[in-house]
Structure formats: structure tokens, C-alpha cells
Amino acid sequence: MIAAVFEGPGRLEVKEVENPEIGPDEVLLEVGANTVCGTDVRILRGEKKRGVKPGTVIGHEIAGRIARVGRNVRGYEEGQPAALAPVISCGRCACCRRGMENACLSPRIFGYDTDGGLAEYVRIPAEAVAAGNLFPASADVPPEHLSLAEPLACCVNGHRRSRIGVDDVVVILGSGPIGMLHLQLALLAGARTVIVSEPSEARRRFAADLGAHVTVDPTREELEEVVSQATDGFGADSVIVCIGIPELVNDALRLARPGGRVNVFAGLAGRGLSEVEANLIHYNELEVTGSSNSRRVDFESALRLIESGRVRVDGMVTHRFPLAEAKEAIEKSASGEGIKVAVVP
Secondary structure, eight states: EEEEEEEETTTTEEEEEOOOOOTTTOEEEEEEEEEHHHHHHHHTTOOOOOOOOTTTEEOEEEEEEEEOOOOOOOOOOOOOOEEEEEOOOOOOOHHHHTTTTGGSSSSBBBBTBBOOSBBBEEEEOHHHOOOOOOOOTTTTTTTHHTTTHHHHHHHHHHHHHOOOOOOEEEEEEEHHHHHHHHHHHHHTTSEEEEEEEEEEHHHHHHHHHTTTEEEEOOOOHHHHHHHHHHTTTTHHHHHHHOOOOOOHHHHHHHHHHEEEEEEOSSSOOOOOOOOHHHHHHHTTOOOOOOOOOOOHHHHHHHHHHHTTTTSSSSSEEEEEEEEGHHHHHHHHHHHTOOOEEOOOO
């Protein structure tokens, strides 16, 4: 089969590799689509080193059809559509025991140290099958839409930590795919006003089409003034940082109301250092949280939201590439053109 193998920073080789063989407790998934994540961009650039193993097929936003089922496996059928939660948690560490499998201290992750979705087939190892990482899905939903269950699951995790409720004012910094998913979750939660800050005119238009009440071009408008006008000078109930620009962390603190909530959703490059006015946290009694990855329960919620149409993803995949052009697909994603890029074997 053909696969895109990460050989080190800047080196992604699309080549023939052996077809995966499965054991009696494993499943073989035929990849229907693998959407490209910003993390894939950072892996290829060499900015994401932790846990990334050279020689691994990258890609972790994966959906397709079950090609083969091991003789001991129950609950799956050949030909069945499925989407894959990529984090295989150990189930034993302190984080897993506390219900934080997304922060597992010794995980295996598809596309990092376990062959991922930029290939024609993916072997689902026994521990992932037993844990339920592979979710049967609706045949009516295209695989490139099902693959977006992974980023949406991460947003479900962050959304829970943001505690958005009815009548809240929410500010979303960045309207890439993650910002658009957070926008829809905020609307589903009953937010009164959702303000989206995004310099791209095309992405602002798409955010407005998804239901954003206010869109702001931060290069031309004063976002703090817009938020102040929308809240009678009080500030936003919840602010979500959806793009990894360090300065935005402090901007988010300034936009939140006293007692408000700030979620640093996006990862920052390198050590992730950001200079912040800690007194804003202190005197305004702000709740500042982070969120990383997702749990299987988040993934299932995300998958059902996509299948039901309650979260719209139909217009988010703007570019599709064949597997032979996987590197070009990652470069297209890095360019910021369009919204979401899918590799379709």
C-alpha cells in the first residue's frame, strides 16, 4: 500500500510499504479520509517533537470502512463505516485513574508513535480495539466529515472546561476550523452573543454563516471596544484562544469580565511562553484553563453531533488531495488558504 512516512523534520516520504497484517484481536481499517491538523504541520516542521517517532505514518484525524476483523473481535463488521479516536491511553496511570485519559502519562497515539491515517489502511491494535477507540459510524456521512470528529472531540473537551451557558457572551479568538467548531458548540449551549475575531475575510463570512452574532477584523477594529459595547463595559463571560499566538493569551484576559473564564485551547510553539498581566487574573478572579486532546466520551459526543447535523461540517473541507500528494496537502493546510484539507486515498 502507499503511505506518507515521517522521516524527520521537513521530510515526509510517500512510498510503498507493506500492507498491515492484523492479529486475532485486531481490526484493519481502510482509510476513507484523513483530514490535516495544525499538529501535522508542526510535526513536519520539527516544532512538535514530543512523542513523534520518525518512521511512523502520520495523520490522526481518521475515518473509513472496516476492511477486516480479527477472529476474536466482536461488535464490528466488515464494510462498516467507522471513525477512530487516536489516543490509546494506558488506563493505569494517575491521570487515567482520575478520568483524564486525554492527559495519559504514557499514551500511544496514531500518527505519532503508531502508524496513522495518511495511508490506504490502518491497523487498529488489540488494546485500541478492546478500549473502544474505533467507533462505528453512519453510512450517510462522508468519511472526510467523520474524520472531523477528532478535532470536534478536542473542542468538546475545551467547551466543557469553558462552562458556557445560556445567555453568556463568548469571544472566540481565531476562526480556523477549531474556532468554527467552538462557535457552534457555544451556540448549542445557548450563548446569547458569540463574537469571533479573525483577520481573514473569507473565514469571517463563514463564521457569520454558521451563526456568529458579531465578526471582527482585529487588524482594523479594536476588539476590546467591540466586546465592551456588546457587554455594557462588563466583559465576556468566556473567551477561547483558538490560535497559537502568544499575545492572544493576555488579550483574552483583558476581554473577560470579572469572574469570567479563559480557555487556552490552542497550543503555542516551542515552550509556549506568553507574557501575561497576572494581576488581571488576581483582581478579576478569572478562571484560566487549558485543554488538550480528548477522551473517548468526548469523541463519541462529537461523532453523534456530526451525524445528527447539529454541528455543521459540510462546508469546512475546502481542499481534497490524493494520498500521493500528502505533503502538498499539509503545505496547503499551513498556508491558511481555505479551511480544512482532507487527504482522500
